[in-house]
Amino acid sequence: MEIPQGLKERYQRLLGQEMGPFLEALLRPLKPSIRINTLKGNLWDIQNRLEEKGLKLSPIPWCSWGFWVENLEEESTLGNSLEHFLGEIYIQEASSMIPVEVADITPDMRVLDMAAAPGSKTTHAAQKMENRGVIVANDVSIHRIKALTHNLDRIGVINTLVTTMDGRRFGRLLSNYFHLSLVDAPCSAEGTVRKSFRAWNNWHPKVHKKLAETQKSLLISAFKATIPGGTIVYSTCTFAPEENEGVISYLLDHYPCHLEAIHLHGLDTHSGLPFWETERYNPQVKKAVRIYPHKNEVGGFFVAKIKKEEESWAGSKTDP
Ligand SMILES: C[S@@+](CC[C@H](N)C(=O)[O-])C[C@H]1O[C@@H](n2cnc3c(N)ncnc32)[C@H](O)[C@@H]1O
CATH class of the missing domain: 3.40.50.150 (Vaccinia Virus protein VP39)
Incomplete structure (x- = not known):
């Protein structure tokens, strides 16, 4: 383009x-990024579950609930996940x-x-x-x-x-x-x-x-x-x-x-x-x-x- x-x-x-x-x-x-939703669960529990599933998360320094997903190219993979469906994550650009x-x-x-x-x-x-x-x-x-x-x-x-x-x-x-x-x-x-x-x-x-x-x-x-x-x-x-x-x-x-x-x-x-x-x-x-x-x-x-x-x-x- x-x-x-x-x-x-x-x-x-x-x-x-x-x-x-x-x-x-x-x-x-852009790297996909998420905010873990502490209204639906504990930050560490949700983070651990996502990591056990193979997601490589790195913290976004200015938001303690924010993470970049380092090993995903497609945001849609996150959008189709159980955690997204349950509201445990919100897909949101880091800025x-x-x-x-x-x-x-x-x-x-x-x-x-x-x-x-x-x-x-x-x-x-x-x-x-x-x-x-x-x-x-x-x-x-x-x-x-x-x-x-x-x-x-x-x-x-x-x-x-x-x-x-x-x-x-x-x-x-x-x-x-x-x-x-x-x-x-x-x-x-x-x-x-x-x-x-x-x-x-x-x-x-x-x-x-x-x-x-x-x-x-x-x-x-x-x-x-x-x-x-x-x-x-x-x-x-x-x-x-x-x-x-x-x-x-x-x-x-x-x-x-x-x-x-x-x-x-x-x-x-x-x-x-x-x-x-x-x-x-x-x-x-x-x-x-x-x-x-x-x-x-x-x-x-x-x-x-x-x-x-x-x-x-x-x-x-x-x-x-
Ligand atoms: C940048 S988007 C907002 C994104 C949203 N704050 C978020 O974080 O998900 C701008 C929004 O302004 C709304 N908008 C445009 N003109 C408006 C108006 N006069 N009054 C209220 N909302 C308006 C649009 O419909 C659009 O949803």
Whole structure:
């Protein structure tokens, strides 16, 4: 598969000297990875059973339940296993485990997962919360909601309400309500090409700006739905600055909030970009992290941890 020329040029500007290793890594297939589900059993028991079956597991440093499967090329082998059927494992890309790992989740929280389907982050959050507190898992797509509810059932999640609506409505419906909001935003998915080349097939230079508008609205809605002093974790699986730093910078410039630094054991990150093309972003975006596939043998990701100021209201700095 050939990378679209326009995208290649963007990556050259984005990565400079690291372009070679970056492109090589993008073309290498991804190692399958799993999260062992402690809602259904003991970590060591499940891990031992999988190893007795011949799977070679190596720990993902930033998630104590996460493992790469070193001796499987096909993810489908895992998907057809008894452990998967019983909900003892969740097949999840290693970088997709980052947003919940950085979120400081505790069992007593009210959590919003605004774009939740098919449920990687929701099931991960429920596991962290030991099925206590409450999660509202929302997605606008009825089709994808089916996969979400199936996964919640399979994983044994009982602290989660599922809603199907446009995430942009939460800010008004439930303002200042959630301790934590996750916005795992719809994006151009450039970081997923190690699994499928669909993102390259669908790429067009105009796509980033259009997506950024939706992402900004979703993030503002999540900001409004979060209590003062609460946390919003924004993530995408794309490299496009318009959909990442551009969106975060807009929130920082217009709403009372700040970014917190992100450090996870064993994760090699690049700082968020303070500028891109003609854009100059809010300098705080440097605290967000870019995860590149040539650094961690993962898919691409972007994560920002946002704190809503204690002394804040649901509106923007410019609201009357
Ligand atoms: C990156 S995926 C989410 C993946 C999910 N968080 C997980 O970890 O399994 C983005 C999701 O956003 C949903 N979405 C798109 N526009 C939305 C909107 N306006 N409101 C809520 N969800 C939306 C899509 O249907 C899609 O399921």
